[in-house]
Amino acid sequence: CALPISAQAADPDQEDDEVLAIxxxxxxxxALxxxxxxxxYAARSLQxxxxxxxxxxxLGIPGGQDVPTALYSLRQTFPTTLFDANTLYGPQAAAEPRHYAKDLIGWTEPLHECRLEVDVGLIDTVVDGGHPALKDSRVLAKNFLTSGLKPAPPDHGTAIASLIVGDPKSNTAGLVPSARLYAAAIFGLRDNDxxxxxTDAIARAIDWLGQQGVRIVNLxxxxxxxxxxxxxxxxxxGSGMILIAAAGNEGPNAAPVFPAGYAPVMAVTAVDAALQPYTEANRGDxxxxxxxxxxxxxxxxGRGGRYSSGTxxxxxxxxxxxAVLLALEPDVSAEAMRQRLTNAARDLGSPGRDSTFGWGLLQQPAGC
Known part of the structure; x- marks a missing residue:
């Protein structure tokens, strides 16, 4: 097996001075x-x-080594242990440009009258809990940022949180405002903005959500x-979590992104009011x-709202x-949930599942 070729410059999509071990x-x-x-090596955290x-x-890697070299050496020395880079992930948002979205999928208003007792997890930036749309919502927040890292601006997490649990009396009413939202902040701001x-923050956030009994997680x-x-x-x-992730905004010819690309995760793409695919959305099976x-x-x-685009x-x-389905059937399995959502979808594009729309356009589940 050949030694890895050392990169000329650090990979911008991973921490350049540390790796992860499981x-x-x-x-x-x-003991390890x-x-x-x-x-x-320096053990920077263990949990x-x-x-x-x-x-x-x-693990902080020894001076003079880069990540590929360290991983090669570790995997050779400890072949039964899983080592990988501490990969970096970013919010899947595009710059801002009608309140068409709920009508498009048949979402009944006001759904807030159905007091749904259900928990939803959000892994994102910090959420602005003082925003008028969220100050009276049930939002429980926890920070998973690496020590010393400045929190990223709360714009992205606040937007996603409002779509889920925004106060129906505000001008950014959520889809299931009576739900309880567990918001895990993982995004920080580097010196280059x-x-x-x-990766480790995502893993710790997922584990925390699982400990709280949260089954639905928005990524x-x-x-x-x-x-x-x-x-x-x-x-x-495997523990029963229903994982839902943005399919990516890298363009129709781009490779899959992750975690959406993993089989246990439901990958969601974006369409506009005319049911046309978002031009920057990833495509794939x-x-x-x-x-x-x-x-x-x-x-x-802060206050108010804005139009945003992205998966x-x-x-x-x-x-x-x-969340609606889980509230009605608390014991539904993750795979059964996937089947219910995809079976109810409105077919778009080529008949059946396709690489642009998947199984089709989400439809509001019956019930409440």
Missing amino acids: TGTLQDAT AQQLTNLG ELPVLGFALMR RVVGT SLSGPSNQVLRLTMERAH YIDLAAPGVDVWSARS SFAAPFVAASA
Whole structure:
């Protein structure tokens, strides 16, 4: 097996001075950390994630090494341990340009009259809980940013939160305003003003949501594939979580993005008021559903609202629909939920599932 070729410059989609390791137990992680310390690595954090069933460790790599070289060496020395880069992920939003979205999928107003007792998880930026659309909503927030990292502006998370649980009396009413929202903040702001969230933050946020009993998780974010992220999604799905992610805004010819590209995750693309696909949306056989995501009205940080576009803004429509179904049938499995949502979709494009719209346009579930 050939040694990896050292990159000329650090990969901008991963932390350039650390890697992640996964072990089965905290005891195994502690023993591994001692061995790695002797090899010049620094154990920056070590945490047991009981819902996911593994321990997660952040390792600072020795000076003079880059990430590919460190990963090659670690995988050769410890072949039974999972190591990968700490990949960076970003919110899937596009710049801002009608309140068409709910009508497009047959969403009945006012749904707030149905007091749905259901929890929804959101992994995103910090949410502006003081916004008029959210100050009276049930939002429980927790920060998962790496120590010392400045929080990213709350615009993206606030917009997604308002689409799900926005006060019906505000001008940015949510789809399921009576739901309880668990908001996990993972996105920080780098010195170059880049908004990023790390793989380990996503894993810790997922595990926290699982510990709170949250089954529906909205992931309006994307990035490259990563073994730790893949295992996180598989374990979360196996525990009963319903994972819903933005399909990506990299363009119709782009490769799949993740976590949407993983089989346990429902990938959501965006359409406009005329049922045309969002021009920047990814396409591929991993797309599950389409939902409104072009010029969607949502809250903006501070006060008021704005129109936004991107697959980020389509995903919460699916999360809200899943919330309605879960409230009516609390024991529904993740796969049964996927079947209910896709079977009810309005076919768009080529008959059956296709790479542009998946199974078609989301429809509001019956009931309440």
